Amino acid sequence: MATYKKRGYKPKKEKVVEQEVEETFDESQSATAEVFNTLDETANKSEEWIEKNSKPLFYGLVTVAALILAYLAYTKFIAEPTEKEASNELAYPRALFDEARTAAGVKADSLYNLAIAGGVDGKYGFADISSSFSGTKAGNLANYYAGVSYLEMKKYKEAIEYLSKFDSDDELLGPTALGAIGDAFADIDQLQDALDYYEQAANKKANDFTTPLFLFKAGQTAMALKEYGKAEELFTKIKDNYAETDQGRDIEKYINSAKYAK
Structure with a gap:
């Protein structure tokens, strides 16, 4: 026998599908709401923590900024001028050292001693530069030249002492x-x-x-x-x-x- 569908008739299966879609949508909305609630709670806690610790944070940032500025000031106004001064002082004993390398005997030893001790017209020698400018490149180099000078003069203990302080x-x-x-x-x-x-x-x-x-x-x-x-x-x-x-x-x-x- 033939059957027919009444106008407006919908299968029960479609109703079930619609119900499932609605339930899924509701669940999605609920999950989204929970996420936003969690974010709100986290944001509120963060704001509370920042408000509570605003002064320590501010002082911390000020301290970091002060340290950076202090380092830049030290480099610009102390380290760089000191390095330049040390390098200028090193020129005098270096010239004596180079001259000693081409000399021999007593003259060479005399030049090496003068390069180490300095003293002429207040000029620094390698020993002075090593102690007075110990944190500079020139001070480090002074240790090397003093050590080699002592080695050439066969003063081995002093040579070892100065060369051991040199690092490069x-x-x-x-x-x-x-x-x-x-x-x-x-x-x-x-x-x-x-x-x-x-x-x-x-x-x-x-x-x-x-x-x-x-x-x-x-x-x-x-x-x-x-x-x-x-x-x-x-x-x-x-x-x-x-x-x-x-x-x-x-x-x-x-x-x-x-x-x-x-």
Whole structure:
């Protein structure tokens, strides 16, 4: 038998779907309301906290600003002028040091002493600059030049003292200063200390000049200490990495000497 739908008739299934959509929408509205309520509560708590701590926050910001301004003022009006003054003072003993390097004997020692002590027309020497401008680059360099000056005059204790105060990441100066300490210890027959500093110098900054030089000195010192295995290892590093340098050209014979001395 044929059936027909009355006008305005809707299936029950559509009513269920509409009801589910309405329920979902209501739930979504409820969830949204909860989120906004939570945000309102958080905002209110934040406002309360800020109001409660407004004075500490203000004083904290003022303190930070004051520290920044103090640092900028220190750099501009104290650090930079002091650095410039120290650099100007360093020029006088540096000139004496350079002159001493080309002289010999008593004249050289006299120039080195004058470079360290200063005193002529109130001019500072390396020692004065080291102590008076200790926090500056020039003060740091003064330690290096004073140490090398003492080393040239064979005053090894003083050389070690000043060179130990020098610190630099420069590719040549850093390793050279450590190697100079090694030389000072070697000259007073403290070979273990010399070996330690030669190795530090070799490892400070890898380059084709200082690294093979101090590896070689370390190897020779290890031979003198009868640490033949270590000597072979040090000489082999030169062969493997610096074969084209002055130290690398004849390194095979030193490797063999260490190898057969075991």
